Amino acid sequence: MSTFKELGLNDEILKALTDLGYETPSEIQLKAIPQVISSNQDLKAFAQTGTGKTAAFSLPVLQELDANNKSTQAIILSPTRELAVQIGKNIQDFSKYMKGVNVLTVYGGANIQDQIRGLNKGAQIVVGTPGRTVDLIKRRSLKLDNVRWLILDEADEMLNMGFKDELDQVLEVTPDNKQTLLFSATFPREVESIARNYMDNPIEITAGKKNTGADNVTNEYYVVTERNRYPALKRICDANPDVYGIVFCRTKRETAQVAENLIQDGYNADALHGDLSQAQRDGVMQKFRNNSLQILVATDVAARGLDVSNLTHVINYKLPDQIEAYTHRSGRTGRAGKKGISIALITNKEMGRLRPIERKINKKFTKKEVPSGEEICKNQLFSLINIVKETEVNHDQIDTYLESIYSSLEGLNREELIQKFVSVEFNKFLKYYTNSRDLNEAERSRSDDRGKSRDDENMTRFFINLGRKDNLNPGKLIGLINEQEITNNVEIGQIEILDTFSFFELDKNFTDETISSFQGAEFNGRSVNVEVTEKKKRSGGGRRNDRRGGSEERRGRGRRYEGGGRSDRREGGRSDRNDSRRRDRGSSDRRSSDRPDRSDRSDRRSSDRPDRSSGFGRRRD
Template sequence: MEEETKTFGEFAISEEMLSAISDMGFEEPTPIQQMAIPQILEGKDVTGQAQTGTGKTAAFAIPIIEKLDPENKNVQAIVLSPTRELTIQTAEEFSHLMKYKSGLYAVPIYGGQAIERQLRALRGAVQVVIGTPGRVIDHINRGTLKLDSVSMFVLDEADQMLDMGFRDDIFEIMNQTSGERQTVLFSATMPGPILEISKRFQKDPEFIKITRRELTVPQIEQTYIEVRERDKLEALCRFLDMNNPELALVFCNTKRSVDELMTRMQARGYLVEAIHGDMKQIQRDRVMTRFRSGSIDVLIATDVAARGIDVDDVDIVFNYDVPQDVEYYVHRIGRTGRAGRTGKSVTFVAPREIYKLRDIQRYAKIKIAKTPIPTLSDVAEVKQQAFLEKVREVMNNESEDLERYLPIVEQLLESDGEEGKEVTSIEVAAALLKMHLEDEKSSMSEEIEELQPQPKVKRSRDERDRERSFRGPVEEGTYENSGAEEGMVRFRITLGKNQQIRPKDIVGAFAGECNIPGSSIGRIDLYGNYSFVEVPLEHADKVRETMSKATIRNKELQITVATPRPERDADDFRERRGGYGGRDGGHDGERDGGRRERGDSDRGYRGERRERVERGERGERGSYGGDRRTSGRDSGRRDGGYRRDGGYGGDRRQSGGYKRDFRRDRREREHTFYD
């Protein structure tokens, strides 16, 4: 018999932690969390084997935070991660879980970030340090990081650290800690060297192994669309109107999203209800009864609440949010195509989430085809055909009482039209059809029109250069209309490639000068003598005021709110088209992540081969103490390339770009963290 699933409330954790977990949208612990959290809370050493996307970070972060002493301002826990990317993501997770815990702070330290900022952070009260091995050793050698008070030590993705050659560094760091520490080790595989570390540094560890079940993907039509967050509701309505399903399921990642979407769809007149973990069982049962009976057409649900759904007649499943785990994806789409029926699924993907879709396809061994968003004319044609079919059914149904309507039609035929024109029965039918369809069309909001990409006028390089040469003062946009993604503001600064400015320089300056997390900075586009940077709306005033007085690499700059850019064709958002931020393709994300133009480009810049190789801070040896191991392991050979979601890359096999994994516990939302 399958063991009953625990809830977070069953763990011996505080109300503050439960509130933070709830804010993050987690409804119940994953298997690795169910098994690891109690053991770590009890102070036991743990060796966990779990694949990507199982919730490993929260599995050790939750109990570590619960065991911290806020009165003790020394470093009490250290987490080693193989790459800067993982370091930043882990720090973000800690920050959110510490949300209601006053006096607790976590700081990430890694190569590529200005060491002066890390020195300032370490001089303050920091209880948790998350870092890459090379930079941790550098701080130990400087005397800026002392581990004699560390009581908890975590090796995250230990096998990857060994593959990258960090074995000696790990041993050196662990030898700096007390022998009384609690040691937690997580690894996707358990080769001999990992077991050697466990034997040497752990005491009677509890072994936990979580393996993914063999994923069986139903034979249904699986597609995805690229869509901006603000346009998802419009796109969903179009698909519903196009497919006209008897029953449809819509999945969101959080309870809040479920409630918001239900309210907005009900306002549009759709027969829709929702279920999620905050609802009582009697409420869920009532909603499910209405769904099975067809009283409602659309059911919106979270993954956890949907486990109780047992309906065979679901025509289509919509992944309104990209699922947080590949198994969730399989479970979601498995709700359609049952009992020998055909089924469909459509996944809504923002341009910056394309990597998640690739990970789903890789792990589940499936192919998800891209499909276009239905146009207004597509929807109108389907509605027209549906209306005509309904008219035919009425005419062919002998039980329908048409006799009482015939006098009205005859009256129209007998009356003269304009200027005595004779009216035919065909014209009467056409007029009625026009009235019906135009009523349908007028009910659609103007916002739907924005989903249509505007044509992009291609100009030659000479034309673009001439235009730049004769431009007058730069026109300034507004926060609401700067050409950025929703919730962001796009700024223009007067420094670019010709001034040897790199993405990392911009991130370091904006984050350091404005005291905002580097992970919150969005897309960066570098041009010859200027650049564009996106920052969250809540930081826009601070960024504008602070950076107008700041410098980047000792160069003065001017900063203005950017003007809107022309809408891109959907294909322009593919990752092969470049763009530093990772939002629309990502700098150094994949091998073909951008164009190599030497001049200005309107699609972002990937950089020449030499620039890509050197981008990862190899020159930083001299800047922070000349540790050869640090610069090699923490730097460009493995971690090059700035990404939107918070780090500086990390796969030595792909020109410095980050090898992205589908991590439920790290990628599901944009965090901020103590910096």
């Protein structure tokens, strides 16, 4: 087995690695470090998240760096602030015994004057986000004339986030004879375009299989309804008392809302998204790393660069739009040889989205049932018992009280004492889930009626004077509904888009509020008119007749949508993905269906909910 010394690293670096607990190189380090040290050839390197890519590109750079030259010799570009900060910190740790080596991290949201002063003092290695790096170049504070290494970390994500123009601007001011190193966890077509446009005959190395999921990560999915998505999330967390993980959401607003709900429900949780200041982000991450937080709710962008090795779970509250993003998400767990679980919460309509992910990661998802109240209580009870068994007694602090404690408990036998002790912590949890409904039954009932209209008794059908000729589509209609801020909990049902008018369904409890909310509304400069339309029973052919429907609907030219999702067979499997994108691009990121099901008494917030901040539901350090 090779060692870091055999890879050609100097004593100062080896000493730092020993302090950090590095023992043997990972596969990507074994392949990349000697290649970069021995050759000036450009390099494409692919490895799964969490396999040590930062050390793979930074250690050979440190080995070959000229510490006596204060000019910038290496520029490392990262898609996010968090990842840039993490890379900068790692390089500082690797180089702590190397005299004269300065590392500077530059990113938006921090004081640019401080960064300029750091550049003026001399920094051989600069780690930066594309936007701030270009800003400093334009200010002529960051000079890259003498750069020997250009490193693109998480290159696929930089392109996904729209940084191509910034990459071009950085490359324009770097010398032609530099060595370009491209590191990525996935290999989409866009990364190949980077190699063609920015690299000269690069050599390619791969650790493991490209675009595959980590071998020690189990992929599971739970089928839920939109209404039950949040209650299902809570049950999964409760069924895993030692959970220490990240819940991934697709939008900043959804992230903030889910985190707020979890906090109000007593979980040790917080949010990480782009609207937080850098100080707030640093504070959240510090709490998460030191185990003060059990659950971190985050967007894909904000979570890039998280270096937490003991995560037990990654939960996809919503699947990402980009398949590659799932690889990055799941790679947050199962690190350093430990096992991890990646969970996806999906509706029946999203089932088709699992297949492309399975092909990409070369792994199958396992279907799981949403835990029942009985199962949760059992898991929590035995978790408590294990905590008690493993608790060390501090005799110095407790012995003085033991005599009084024994006296107070005199008369209770062993069985009674155990029963009462357990009940102190367990009764609230047991009460919380008593008579809780089976969320899987709710899903199965929806599944049995798949392809049929929702229960009309719970929905009101509305006419709206907009259609395809007004450039209206399901995503824009959902955005228009959300703009009216009818309520935080309204459920959107079937949508039908016709040429000159359309229909949509909303929870009947908000009928009056819907009508009033649309008063004075406009769409593309046109006044909006919304009315309740009476529904009649289905005819033999199964098509619904509406009083406002007109001949257009009877001729069947209108397309039907269930909750905004197309049921037109001609669109095939692409329909769910396209429609989910249209929803997120709406003018409002709020999704009514993202809200917790407050009608579920067994899962909603209540004064007698279990205290998850003490005892049950808290991960022990």
